Amino acid sequence: MAEGYMGRILLVDLSTGEISEEIIPDGIYENYLSGTGLAAYILYNMIPAGANPLGPENVLGFVSGILTGTGSLFAGRWMVVGKSPLTGGWGDANCGGNFSPAIKRCGYDGIFFKGSSEKPVYLYVKNGKAGLCDASHLWGKDAVESEEMLIRETGGKSRVALIGPAGENLSLISGIVNDGGRIAARSGLGAVMGSKKLKAVVLDGAKRIPVHDRDKIKKLSKKCNKWVQFQPPLPAGPVMGHVGTLMRVLPTQMAMNGMLYKFLLRKWGTGSMNQMSIEMGDSPIRNWLCSNVDFDLGKSISANPDVFADCESVKYHCYSCPLGCGGICTTKGKFTETHKPEYESVIALGGLCMNDDADSILYLNELLNRAGMDTISAGATVAFAIECYERGILTKEDTDGLELIWGNSYAIVELIRKMIKREGIGDLLADGSKVAAEKIGRGSNRYAIHAGGQELAMHDGRNDPGYALHYSVEPAPGRHTIGSQMYYEMFQLWKVVKGLPRMWPLYFKSRKYVANEKKAAMGAACSKFMNVVNGAGLCLFGTFIGAKRIPTFDWLNAATGWSKTPEEYMRIGERVQTLKQVFNIKQGINPVDYKLSSRAVGKPPLKEGANESRTVNIEKMMSDYWTQFGWDRKTGNPTPEALKEFGIEV
Numbered sequence: 001m002a003e004g005y006m007g008r009i010l011l012v013d014l015s016t017g018e019i020s021e022e023i024i025p026d027g028i029y030e031n032y033l034s035g036t037g038l039a040a041y042i043l044y045n046m047i048p049a050g051a052n053p054l055g056p057e058n059v060l061g062f063v064s065g066i067l068t069g070t071g072s073l074f075a076g077r078w079m080v081v082g083k084s085p086l087t088g089g090w091g092d093a094n095c096g097g098n099f100s101p102a103i104k105r106c107g108y109d110g111i112f113f114k115g116s117s118e119k120p121v122y123l124y125v126k127n128g129k130a131g132l133c134d135a136s137h138l139w140g141k142d143a144v145e146s147e148e149m150l151i152r153e154t155g156g157k158s159r160v161a162l163i164g165p166a167g168e169n170l171s172l173i174s175g176i177v178n179d180g181g182r183i184a185a186r187s188g189l190g191a192v193m194g195s196k197k198l199k200a201v202v203l204d205g206a207k208r209i210p211v212h213d214r215d216k217i218k219k220l221s222k223k224c225n226k227w228v229q230f231q232p233p234l235p236a237g238p239v240m241g242h243v244g245t246l247m248r249v250l251p252t253q254m255a256m257n258g259m260l261y262k263f264l265l266r267k268w269g270t271g272s273m274n275q276m277s278i279e280m281g282d283s284p285i286r287n288w289l290c291s292n293v294d295f296d297l298g299k300s301i302s303a304n305p306d307v308f309a310d311c312e313s314v315k316y317h318c319y320s321c322p323l324g325c326g327g328i329c330t331t332k333g334k335f336t337e338t339h340k341p342e343y344e345s346v347i348a349l350g351g352l353c354m355n356d357d358a359d360s361i362l363y364l365n366e367l368l369n370r371a372g373m374d375t376i377s378a379g380a381t382v383a384f385a386i387e388c389y390e391r392g393i394l395t396k397e398d399t400d401g402l403e404l405i406w407g408n409s410y411a412i413v414e415l416i417r418k419m420i421k422r423e424g425i426g427d428l429l430a431d432g433s434k435v436a437a438e439k440i441g442r443g444s445n446r447y448a449i450h451a452g453g454q455e456l457a458m459h460d461g462r463n464d465p466g467y468a469l470h471y472s473v474e475p476a477p478g479r480h481t482i483g484s485q486m487y488y489e490m491f492q493l494w495k496v497v498k499g500l501p502r503m504w505p506l507y508f509k510s511r512k513y514v515a516n517e518k519k520a521a522m523g524a525a526c527s528k529f530m531n532v533v534n535g536a537g538l539c540l541f542g543t544f545i546g547a548k549r550i551p552t553f554d555w556l557n558a559a560t561g562w563s564k565t566p567e568e569y570m571r572i573g574e575r576v577q578t579l580k581q582v583f584n585i586k587q588g589i590n591p592v593d594y595k596l597s598s599r600a601v602g603k604p605p606l607k608e609g610a611n612e613s614r615t616v617n618i619e620k621m622m623s624d625y626w627t628q629f630g631w632d633r634k635t636g637n638p639t640p641e642a643l644k645e646f647g648i649e650v
């Protein structure tokens, strides 16, 4: 009997209009959990080899997690999945807000779309009835405006996930938006939704979510909440820059305790990291050409977390989150407000392009959210274009007259407007830097910094090689949401999972740059654990507080009635990782090709700054990581033995 999960999915064929339910056997949840694990199982079986990601044979899924709606904390993430048109392989993205419980309240763990509609439609599910409705009047409208219209049209209570103009225009760096401009941005899945002419998924359900032991969950959540609510006073924002300086110059490093990060997150959101990350060498600057040296911290007003926190008019929490890192900022200009910009957005639209104008970042944040375009990939693609311009590969004729030089905030804004509309040079850049470099030629591919076609997140592997590893080995490459050395330190998994390497509270920084088996075991543990987290529907930031304080495995047992050990859950995470890798191989991906761009691993090494002279031994790290899964260490292909162990048939 389904407990924790709903035990069924909704299948929508947009070509025929047919809508059906499918019961999912309990054994599938026991083997893959829900969320991205369940989705990997379904997509692997449904999407044929070599499917066109923008064709009717691709399947797009919206999934919730096992813990969503059970009373567990931080359990409000929803995930979108499909074959990525940006990488050609496994694609997923996730977001908070209130959409995840809405999927389960309609009675499903996931809603999957195949085929494609001839005209714009949206799916509307209410009181157990699902139907496709005409969305022609919404096509061309931005995501925030369309969401407001849909909520009004459907009685005021619906939860909506939808695309903006970027997804409609099939931009390969477009995402899917919910809750007034929040976005599941990565993997280019907005374009998949656009290719299916599916404008929105509108949900209004009231089904009860079955839970095995609600009292146990309540007790676990109460204990966890005590850790979340503990919050000492913090100094003013600019102090964070000095903390970053100390982290850069000291030969030793403190293992990051997630409670410290939680303090920062609660006060400023992810923007707390802006100045600190720039100073310590975590933030890539000027298209990864340098670290802290070239973006003067003193002048960097846009990096000071207080700049965005000071214009915050409302703080908000996602569903079931006791922390609340989100906020709405009041802004000048066309938009009167925007979501508080995340660290990733500030650095991608700021330091990466040498743009120090906070107002332009606030404006672009809202413009991109409404358009449904990924701020990371958009900023990284602009940085690529600027470098091409500065090197004479692109000229003013190519850029429609824009003077595309470092830090020209006017040109950056105009260029992104063009990318959203696919207008002039914007059409060339709307599919990300790799595709643009292939079209431009003339050696420009050296300046497109990506892994497997996806622009890298704003964490420099030359500072923390764990990021470089996960950018290169994850089935959805280029992402910062799975692992790094710092994540491993904060997860503190060795405290609850037997056999994992422990971290000492203080260590010599030089140890961080040695590639060895211990690092591979840490990387593999992050991947496995995050598959559990994404099956549970938990927020990554919650898990940073540490495995002893966030009872992921105990919550899962209490919700489902299972009695699995942490080690058994990690095995499930390993099975999901193996299936996603097999999904990629089925789709023709060579795992070796996901290795990130040379510049981002210090080839050639930087001559100055925080990451001076560092080169990441990425080839050895990738091989060592694959060995941890029992996969072929040269090719990254799961071996027949590894597949047999998990009962995966190819």
Ligand code: SF4
Pocket: 074, 076, 096, 097, 316, 317, 318, 319, 321, 322, 323, 324, 325, 326, 539, 540, 541, 542
């Ligand atoms: S920590 Fe932030 S992103 Fe995560 S669930 Fe809470 S409010 Fe949402």
